[in-house]
Amino acid sequence: MWRGDQNVASYIARVVQDGAVTDIETTRRHDGSRDDISGAVDGSLRQDVSYLGSLLGRVLRESGGDELFHAVEDVRAAVIAAYEGADGASLDDAQRLVDALDQGLAEQVARAFTCYFHLSNLAEEHHRVRVLRSRGSEASAAGDSVSATLRQLTDEVGADEASKRLDALRFHPVLTAHPTEARRRAVASSIRRISDLMIDRDRLENDVAVAEAERRLLEEVDTLWRTSPIRTTRPTPLDEVRTAMSIFDQTLFEIVPQVYRLLDDRLLGDAAGREPAVAPAFMRLGTWIGGDRDGNPHVTAEVTRAAADIAAEHVLLGLHRATTRIGGTLTLDEAETPASSELVALAEAQRAMDADVASRIGVRSPHELHRRVLMFVAARIDATRREGAPLAYGHPDELLADLRVVQQSLRAAGAHRSANGDLQGLVWQVETFGFHLAELEVRQHSQVHRTALDELRAADPVAGGEQPAGGDAGSDTAPPARGEMTDEVLAVFRTIADLQKRYGVRAASRYIVSFTQSSADLANVYELAERAMGDEPAPVLDVIPLFETFADLEASTRILDEALRTEAVQRRLAATGRRLEVMLGYSDSSKDVGPVSATFALYSAQARIADWAAENDIELTLFHGRGGALGRGGGPANEAVLAQPPASVDGRFKITEQGEVIFAQYGNKTIAARHVEQMAAATLLASSPSNERANATAAARFAEVASTMDVASREAFFGLVKADGFASWFAAVTPMEEVGLLALGSRPARRGLSVESLEDLRAIPWVFAWTQARINLAGWYGLGSALEAVGDLDLLREAYATWPLFSAMIKNVEMSLAKTDEHIAREYLALADRDDLAGRVLDEMARTRKWVLAVSGHGEVLDGRPVLSRAVRLRSPYVDALSLLQLRALRAIRVAGGGDPADADHRLLLLSVNGIAAGLQNTG
Numbered sequence: 001m002w003r004g005d006q007n008v009a010s011y012i013a014r015v016v017q018d019g020a021v022t023d024i025e026t027t028r029r030h031d032g033s034r035d036d037i038s039g040a041v042d043g044s045l046r047q048d049v050s051y052l053g054s055l056l057g058r059v060l061r062e063s064g065g066d067e068l069f070h071a072v073e074d075v076r077a078a079v080i081a082a083y084e085g086a087d088g089a090s091l092d093d094a095q096r097l098v099d100a101l102d103q104g105l106a107e108q109v110a111r112a113f114t115c116y117f118h119l120s121n122l123a124e125e126h127h128r129v130r131v132l133r134s135r136g137s138e139a140s141a142a143g144d145s146v147s148a149t150l151r152q153l154t155d156e157v158g159a160d161e162a163s164k165r166l167d168a169l170r171f172h173p174v175l176t177a178h179p180t181e182a183r184r185r186a187v188a189s190s191i192r193r194i195s196d197l198m199i200d201r202d203r204l205e206n207d208v209a210v211a212e213a214e215r216r217l218l219e220e221v222d223t224l225w226r227t228s229p230i231r232t233t234r235p236t237p238l239d240e241v242r243t244a245m246s247i248f249d250q251t252l253f254e255i256v257p258q259v260y261r262l263l264d265d266r267l268l269g270d271a272a273g274r275e276p277a278v279a280p281a282f283m284r285l286g287t288w289i290g291g292d293r294d295g296n297p298h299v300t301a302e303v304t305r306a307a308a309d310i311a312a313e314h315v316l317l318g319l320h321r322a323t324t325r326i327g328g329t330l331t332l333d334e335a336e337t338p339a340s341s342e343l344v345a346l347a348e349a350q351r352a353m354d355a356d357v358a359s360r361i362g363v364r365s366p367h368e369l370h371r372r373v374l375m376f377v378a379a380r381i382d383a384t385r386r387e388g389a390p391l392a393y394g395h396p397d398e399l400l401a402d403l404r405v406v407q408q409s410l411r412a413a414g415a416h417r418s419a420n421g422d423l424q425g426l427v428w429q430v431e432t433f434g435f436h437l438a439e440l441e442v443r444q445h446s447q448v449h450r451t452a453l454d455e456l457r458a459a460d461p462v463a464g465g466e467q468p469a470g471g472d473a474g475s476d477t478a479p480p481a482r483g484e485m486t487d488e489v490l491a492v493f494r495t496i497a498d499l500q501k502r503y504g505v506r507a508a509s510r511y512i513v514s515f516t517q518s519s520a521d522l523a524n525v526y527e528l529a530e531r532a533m534g535d536e537p538a539p540v541l542d543v544i545p546l547f548e549t550f551a552d553l554e555a556s557t558r559i560l561d562e563a564l565r566t567e568a569v570q571r572r573l574a575a576t577g578r579r580l581e582v583m584l585g586y587s588d589s590s591k592d593v594g595p596v597s598a599t600f601a602l603y604s605a606q607a608r609i610a611d612w613a614a615e616n617d618i619e620l621t622l623f624h625g626r627g628g629a630l631g632r633g634g635g636p637a638n639e640a641v642l643a644q645p646p647a648s649v650d651g652r653f654k655i656t657e658q659g660e661v662i663f664a665q666y667g668n669k670t671i672a673a674r675h676v677e678q679m680a681a682a683t684l685l686a687s688s689p690s691n692e693r694a695n696a697t698a699a700a701r702f703a704e705v706a707s708t709m710d711v712a713s714r715e716a717f718f719g720l721v722k723a724d725g726f727a728s729w730f731a732a733v734t735p736m737e738e739v740g741l742l743a744l745g746s747r748p749a750r751r752g753l754s755v756e757s758l759e760d761l762r763a764i765p766w767v768f769a770w771t772q773a774r775i776n777l778a779g780w781y782g783l784g785s786a787l788e789a790v791g792d793l794d795l796l797r798e799a800y801a802t803w804p805l806f807s808a809m810i811k812n813v814e815m816s817l818a819k820t821d822e823h824i825a826r827e828y829l830a831l832a833d834r835d836d837l838a839g840r841v842l843d844e845m846a847r848t849r850k851w852v853l854a855v856s857g858h859g860e861v862l863d864g865r866p867v868l869s870r871a872v873r874l875r876s877p878y879v880d881a882l883s884l885l886q887l888r889a890l891r892a893i894r895v896a897g898g899g900d901p902a903d904a905d906h907r908l909l910l911l912s913v914n915g916i917a918a919g920l921q922n923t924g
Contacts, residue, residue, distance in 0.1 A: 044127060044130065045123060045124065045127040048123040048126060048127060048198065049119075049120055049123045052119040052120070052122070052123055052194075052198075052221070053116065053119065053120075055119075055214075055217055055218055055221045056112070056115055056116060056119060056221055056225070057069065058218065059218065059221050059222045059225050060072060060112055060225070062222070063222070063225060063226070064108055067105070068105065068108050068109075068112070071101060071105055071108075071109055072109055072112045072113070074097060075094070075097060075098060075101075075109055075113075075881050076877075076878070076881065078090075078093060078094035078097050078098075079094050079877040079878070079880040079881045079884070080877045081093075081094070082094045082823075082877070082880065083876060083877035083880060084877075088823065088826075091823050091824075091827075091880075094880070094881075094884055095827075095884050095887065095888075098881070098884040098885055098888055099888050103904045103908070106885060106888070106908055107904075107907065107908055107911055109881070109885065110882060110885050110908060110911040110912050110915055111225065111229065111911060111915075112225075113878055113881050113882050113915050113919075114229055114882070114911065114914055114915035114918055114919075115221075115224055115225050116878065117875075117878065117915060117918035117919045118183075118187070118191050118224065118918055119194070119221070119224075120875070121191075121918065121921060122191055122194055122195050122198070123198075124871075125195065125668060125671065126195060126198050126199065128670075128671060129199075129668060129670040129671060130202070132670050132671070132674055133670060144638065144677075144678050144681050144682065145266075145677055145678075145681055146166075146263050146266075146677055146680050146681045146684065147263060147266035147267065148681070149681040149682075149684045149685045150162055150166060150267075150684070152685065152688065152690075153165065153684060153685070153688050156688055156689050156690060157688075157689065165651050165684060165687070166279075166280060166282075166684065167280050168651045168652075169280065169282040169651050169652075169680060169683060169684055170282060170283075170284060170621075170651065170652045170653070170654075170683075171282055171283050171284075171653055171676065171679050171680045171683055172283070172284045172285075172286060172621075172652070172653065172654035172655070173283075173285060173286070173654075173655055173656075173657045173679075174285075174286035174287060174288060174441065174623075174654065174655065174656050174657065175244050175247070175285070175286070175287045175288070175289055175438065175656075175657050175658075175662055176287075176288040176289065176292065176656050176657070176658045176659075177237065177240040177244075177288060177289040177290075177292060183229070183660075183663075183914070183917075183918070184227070184228070184229060184230075184231050185235075185239075185243050185246075186227050187224065187227055187229055188663060188667075190220060190223055190224040190227055191224065192250075192667070193220050194217065194220045194221065194224065195668075197213060197216055197217050197220060198217070200213060201213045201214075201217070229911065229914040229915075230907070230910050230911065230914065236298065237289070237290050237296070237298050237299050237303045237307070238290065238303060238306055238307065238310070240289050240290070241289050241290045241306075241307045241310050241311070242310065244287065244289050244662070245310065245311070245314050247662060247663070247666045247667065248311075248314055248315070248318075248437060248438075249314060249318070250667075250669075251666050251667065251668065251669045251672045252285065252666060252672065253315070253318045253429065253433070254669060255669050255672050255673040255676065256281075256283055256428065256429065256432050256433075256676070257424075257425035257426075257428040257429055257432075258425075258673055259283075259673050259676050259677050259680075260277075260279045260280075260281060260282075260425075260428045261279070261424075261425065262673075262677070263279040263677075264277045264278060264279035267279060273416070273417045273420050273421060274416050274417065274420070275416070275420070276411070276419075276420060277420055277424045277428075281428045281431035281432045282680055283432055283676060283680070284432065284439065285432070285433065285437065285438040285439070286438055286439045286440075286441055286510070286654070287307075287311070287438035287439070287440055287441065288441055288443060288656070289307060290303055290304055290306070290307020290308070290310075290440065291304055291307065291440045291441050291442045291443065291508075292441075292442075292443045293442070293443065293444050293492075294443050294444055294445045294514045295445070300488060300491075301488060301491035301492045301494070301495040302495075304440065304442065304492065304495050304496075304499075304508075305495045305498065305499065307440060308436065308440050308499045308502075308503065308507060308508060311436060311437040311438055311440070312385075312435055312436055312437065312502075312503055312507075313385060314437055315433045315434070315435065315436065315437035316381060316382075316384055316385045316435060317385070318429070318433075319381050319399075319426070319429065319430065319433075320378055320381045320382045320385075322422075322425075322426050322429065323374060323377055323378040323381055323426060324375070324378045325422075326374060326422045326423055326426060327371055327374035327375040327377070327378055328371075328375075329422075330368070330370050330371040330374055330418060330423075331365075331368055331371060332368060332370050332371070332410075332413075332415055332418065333367055333368060334367050334368065334369055335367070337370065337410070337413040337414070337415050338413050339369040339370065339409055339413070340405075340408060340409035340412045340413070342405050342408065342409065343369060343370065343373060343405055343406065343409035344369070346373055346402060346405050346406075347369055347372065347373050347376075350373065350376040353390070353391060354379075354390070354391055357376065357379050357391070358372070358376060361375045361376055361379075370406055370409060370410060370415075370418075373402075373405075373406055374406055374423075377399070377402050377403070377406075379391060380392065380393055380399075380402075381393065381399065384435060387502060393435070395435075395504050396430055396434040396435050396504060399430055399435075400427065400430050400431065403423065403426060403427050403430065404427070406419075406423065407419045407420075407423055407424070407427070410423075434503070434504055434506055434507070435503045435504060435507070436499075436503040436504065436506060436507035436508075439506055439507065439508070439509070439510060440499070440507060440508045441508075441510040441511070441512055441544075442492060442496065442508070442510070442511050442512065443511075443512040443513075443514055443546070444489070444492075444511075444512075444513065444514065445513075445514045445515055446513050446514060446515050446516055446517060446521040446524070447515070448485065448489060449489070449513070449521065449524040449525060449528060450521075450524060451485065451486070452485065452486040452489040452490070452528060453524050453527060453528060455482040455483065455486045456482065456486065456528075456531055458482075459482055460531075489528060489532075490528065490531065490532040491532075492532075493528060493529045493532035493533065493538070493539060494532055494533065496508045496509075496511075496529075496539040496541070497533060497536070497537075497538070497539040500539050500540060505540045508539075509539070509540050509541060509542050510541075510542050510544055510581070511525055511541050511542065511543050511544065512544045512546050512583060513525060513543060513544065513545055513546055514546050514548065515546070515548060515549070515552065516545035516546055516547060516552065516559065517552055517555070517559070518559060518562070519559055519560075519562035519563040519565075519566055519569075521545070522543045522545055522563050522566070522568075522569060523563075523566045523568055523569070525541065525543045526538075526541065526543065526568035526569075526572075527568075529541055540575075541572070542572065542576070542579075542580075542581060543568075543569075543572070544581045544582065544583050544623065545559065545560070545563070545582055545583065546583040546584075546585055546625070547559075547582070547583070547584055547585065547605065548584075548585030548587075548588040548589060548625075549585075549588055549589060549592050550589050550592040550593045550597070550598070550601055553584070553589060553601050553602065553604075553605040554601070554605070556582070556605050556608065556609055557608045557609060557612045560582070560609065560612055561612070564616060573618070577619065578617055578618050578619055579618075579619045579621070580613070580618050580619070580620055580621070581620075581621045581622075581623050581654070582609055582620065582621075582622055582623065583622075583623035583624075583625055584602055584605060584606065584622060584623070584624060584625060585625045586598070586602065586624070586625055586626045587625070587764070587767075589601055589602060590778065591766050591778070593714050593717060593718075594713050594714060594716070594717030594718075594781055594782040595713075595778065595779055595780065595781065595782065595783070595813075596709055596710070596713035596714075596717075596782045596783050596786050596809070597710050597713050597714040597717065597782070599805070599809055600706050600709070600710045601710075603645060603699075603805055606622060606644060606645045606648045607645035607646075607648065607699075609622065609648070610622075610645060610646070610647045610648040611647075614647060619650075620648075620650070621652045621654055622644075622648055622649075622654070623654040623655070623656075624640075624653075624654065624655045624656070625656050626640070626655055626656060626658075636808075637655060637679060637682075638678045638679055638681070638682035639682075639804070639808050639811075640808060641653055641679065641682035641683055641685075641686050642682055642685060642686050642691060642804050643695070643804035643805040643807075643808045644686055644695070645695060645696075645699065646692040646693075646695055646696045647687075647692065649683060649686040649687050650687050651683060651684065651687055652683070653679065653682075653683040653686070655679075660917075660921075664921075694802070694804070695803075695804060695805070697802075698799070698802050698803035698804070698805075698806075699803070699805070701799075701802075701803075702795075702799045702803055702806065705790050705795065705796070705799055705806075708786070708789050708790050709783075709786035709787070709789065709790060710786075711789070712782075712785045712786045712788070712789035712790075713782030713783060713785060713786035714782070715785070716781070716782040716784075716785035716786070716844060717781055717782040719840065720781065720837065720840050720841070720844075723836075723837060723840075725834065726837065729832050729834045729837050730769070732831055732832035732894070733773065733828050733829050733831045733832050733838075734769035734770060734772060734773045734775075734828065735769060735772050735773070735886065735890060735909060735913060736765055736766075736768075736769035737898075738890075738893070738906065738909050738910070738913070739765045739768050739769055739772070739913065766778060767779075771819075771916075771917075771920060772886065772913055772916055772917075773824075773825065773828040774819075774820055774821045774824040774825050774828065774879070774883055774916075775820055775825045775828065775829075775841065775845075776816045776817070776819055776820045777841060779812070779813065779816035780813045780816045780817060780845075780848050781841075781844055781848075782844070783809075783813050783848045783851070783852070784844050784845075784846075784847030784848030784849070784850065784851050784852075785844065785847060787848075787851035787852075787854075787855065788847060788851060793854055793855070796851075796854075796855045797855055797857070800855050800856065810852055810855055810856055811856075813848065813852055814852055814856065814858075814861045814862060815861075815862070815868075817845075817848065817849055817852065817861045818861045818862050818868075818869070818872045819872065819920050820845065821876065821879075821880065821883075822842070822845065822846075824880060824883045824884075825841075825842070825845070826838075826842070827883075827887050828887065828890075829841060829842070831887075831890060831891070831894060849861065875919055875920075878919060879915075879916055879919035879920060882912045882915040882916045882919060883912070883916065885908060885911075885912045885915075886908075886909055886912035886913065886916065888908070889905045889906070889908040889909035889912065890909060892905040893905050893906065893909065
C-alpha cells in the first residue's frame with residue numbers, strides 16, 4: 001500500500017507532464033561497468049593512482065631498503081617489456097628475473113604488487129564516488145534511475161498502472177558466504193581507512209592539513225603493507241556473519257532510506273517534505289550466511305540461531321539509535337503543535353506499561369508529547385533486544401503502528417516536515433529490515449532430507465510413510481539407524497520456529513532445497529518440519545526448489561507440476577495468495593555443459609517456468625543464484641535483469657550477492673545507493689511492454705541460432721572436459737588444489753571427494769582456478785565453436801544489436817577474454833604433458849576471440865569501452881608479474897610432488913593468488 005494520503009499516480013502524471021524527469025544521456029546506463037560511470041580517465045584518477053603509488057614506494061624503501069625497491073622496479077620494467085613486446089623471449093627474460101629472486105625477496109615483491117592493486121582499486125572506487133557526487137541531481141534523473149524508468153513506464157501503460165507496478169516493486173539481494181572474497185577482513189578494513197583518508201584529503205585547503213593527511217596516509221599504507229594478506233585459519237560461519245554486519249552498519253542501514261528519499265523527491269517535486277511520502281520500501285534483504293548448510297558441516301542449528309541473534313542485535317541497535325536521535329530533535333511545544341487524541345491515548349498506554357520510564361522521559365520533556373512518545377518508543381526498541389523483556393515489542397508491525405500515530409499527529413498539527421522527514425526514513429527502515437535485518441534463509445541438500453526421513457520413518461512409520469523418502473518403493477534395503485545428522489536436521493526446524501516467534505515470520509521462513517530432483521524433495525521438508533515439532537505447530541515455511549544442473553533445469557516444470565499436486569504445497573499456496581519462489585543455479589549448470597549452453601538452458605527454463613506459473617495462477621518470483629565471475633553467471637546484473645524472458649520478472653528480482661561482489665557493490669555508501677537504484681530501475685523496466693516485446697521478438701527470431709549454438713558449444717565443451725585424464729590435467733595446469741589452502745571461507749572446496757571426481761568439485765574453485773591461470777575458460781569456452789557453427793555473420797550481428805541475452809553474452813565474454821593472456825596461459829598449460837588438451841584450449845580461445853570481434857565489430861576486445869580497455873591494459877603487466885611468481889611456486893611444488901603446504905613455495909603461491917585476485921578484481 002502507498003504510504004500517505006494521496007494517490008501516487010497523480011504525482012507520476014504531473015512529473016511526466018512537467019518534464020521533471022529528464023534523460024541525461026542518449027543511451028541507458030544499464031551496463032554497470034566503471035568506464036560508463038567515468039566516461040573518460042579523469043586527471044584526478046591518474047593523480048590518485050600516482051600519489052598512492054608514490055606513498056607505497058616510500059613505504060617499500062623504508063621497509064626493505066633499496067634492494068626491495070629496485071627488485072620491484074626491475075620486475076615491473078621486465079613485465080611491461082614482455083607485455084609490449086608480446087613475444088615469448090621477453091616473457092622468458094621476465095621469468096628468469098623472477099626465478100632469480102631469493103625466497104624472501106620474492107614474497108616481498110608479491111606483496112608489493114598486491115598492495116599496489118589494492119591501492120589502485122581504492123583509487124578507482126574513490127574516483128567513481130567523486131564522479132557520482134559531482135553529478136548530483138543529474139544522476140537521479142539519469143536513464144537508469146527509478147524516476148526516469150517510471151516516466152517511460154507511464155508513457156507505455158499509463159500513470160495508474162505505473163503506480164501499481166511501483167507499489168509492487170521488489171528488489172531482493174541475498175548475501176551469501178560463498179568463499180570468493182580473497183582479502184582478509186583486516187586487509188579490507190585497512191583499505192577502507194585509506195579510502196576515508198583520501199576522501200578527507202579532497203576537502204583540505206591548507207598546507208599544514210595536507211601534510212598531516214599525508215602522514216596519516218603513509219601510516220595506513222605502511223600498515224597495509226605489513227598486514228599479512230593470507231588467512232592462517234578458516235573463518236567460522238559466525239565470523240562470516242560478523243563480516244557481513246559491517247556492510248549493514250557502514251552502508252545499508254543508512255543508504256536504503258536515502259534511495260527511497262531520492263525517488264520520493266523526484267516524484268513529489270516541490271511538494272517533497274510537505275506531502276506524505278509516496279515511495280514504497282521496495283528492497284528486502286536476505287542472507288544465507290549462517291543458514292546455508294549444504295556441504296558445510298560447520299553450519300549447525302546453534303550457528304543459525306546465533307546468526308539470527310547477531311543480525312537482530314545490529315538492526316535493533318540501529319533502530320534504537322535512529323529513534324533516539326529523531327526523538328531528541330522533536331522538540332515541538334504542545335502549544336504550537338498540539339497532540340492528536342490518538343497520540344494522547346498512546347502516551348497513556350505507554351505510562352500504563354511502565355510509569356517509571358514514562359516519568360523519567362517526561363521530566364526532560366514536560367510539554368513535548370511527540371518527543372516523549374518517541375523516546376518511549378526508543379526504550380521499547382532497546383527492550384526488544386532482550387528476550388522476554390516487559391517493554392519489548394512483539395512484532396515490527398507494533399513499532400510501525402506507533403510511528404504512524406506520531407506521524408499522523410504531526411500532520412494533523414501542521415508539522416508536515418517533521419512527519420515526512422527523518423521520521424519517514426525510520427518508517428522505511430522498519431519496513432525494510434524489521435527486527436531481523438535480513439531474512440535468514442536455510443539451505444540443505446535434498447539427499448540429506450531423504451536420508452533423515454528414511455531414518456525417521458523406519459523408527460516411527462506414519463500413514464504411507466514406509467516408502468523411502470526418495471520415492472523408491474521397490475528398495476528392500478534396510479534403512480540406516482538414526483544418526484547425528486538426522487538430529488541436526490530436526491534441530492534446524494525447531495530453531496526456525498523459535499526465530500519466527502522471537503523476530504516474526506519474515507525472519508526465517510524460506511527453506512531452499514539444493515539439487516531438487518523431484519516433488520518429493522519439497523514434500524520431504526514439510527514432513528520433516530512436522531516431525532521435528534511433534535505436538536507444537538510447525539514453523540511457517542516457503543520451501544523453494546533449487547534447480548542447479550542442466551538435467552534439473554530441463555525437468556523443472558515437470559517437478560513443479562508434481563509439487564502443485566502435493567497437499568503441503570497446496571496449503572502453503574493457499575496461505576500466501578499463490579505466491580511461489582523458484583531458484584535457478586547458474587554455477588553448476590555452467591560447469592555441467594559450459595557457459596554458452598548453460599546460458600540458453602537457464603533462459604529456456606525461466607521462460608517455461610514463467611509460462612507454467614501463468615497457467616497455474618501462480619505469483620512467481622525467480623531467485624537467481626548468480627556468482628560474481630562470468631563462469632558463475634556474473635556480469636553487470638542490471639543488464640541481466642533486462643535480458644530475462646518475458647513475464648519472468650514482473651517487478652520482482654531476487655539475486656545472490658556473493659563474496660567480493662558484496663564489498664564491491666555495498667562497501668561504499670555512494671556506490672551502494674547507485675547499485676540499489678539501478679537494480680530497482682532495471683526490475684521495473686524489465687516488465688515494460690516495450691522490453692518484453694523486444695525480448696520475445698528476438699528470442700523467436702533467433703531461436704534457430706540459439707539451438708545451433710547450444711549444440712555446438714556443448715559438443716566443444718564435452719570434447720574437452722570428458723577427455724580421458726581431464727580432471728588430473730586440470731589440477732596440474734591450475735592452482736586448483738592450492739586454492740583450497742587459502743581458507744577463503746568456512747565451507748570446503750569439495751563435497752568430500754578427490755580431484756578425480758570433477759563432477760563433485762564446487763563451481764567456485766573451478767572458476768577461481770581458471771581465472772588464476774589467466775585462461776578464464778569457465779567464462780568463454782565453447783562460444784567460438786558455437787558462433788562458427790552458425791556462420792552467418794550478418795545474422796549474428798543482428799542478434800547482437802537486437803537480442804539483449806545474446807548481446808550480454810558477447811559483452812561478458814569480451815570482458816573475460818580481456819582478462820586472459822595467451823602467453824601466460826601457455827606457461828600454465830605447459831605444467832602438464834598434454835599437448836592435445838592444451839591445443840584444444842588455445843584453439844578455442846583464438847576461435848572465440850576471432851568471432852567475438854567479428855560479431856561486435858571491434859578491432860580489439862573492449863574497443864567499445866575504451867576507458868575500461870585502457871584500465872585492463874595498464875593492469876595486465878602487473879598481473880603478469882604475480883603470474884610469473886605463481887608459476888615459479890607451482891613448478892617448485894610440482895617438482896616436489898606437492899610438498900608441505902606450510903613451506904615457502906606454498907606461501908609464495910598463496911601470496912600470488914591474493915594478488916592476482918586483487919589485480920583482476922574477481923575470484924570465483
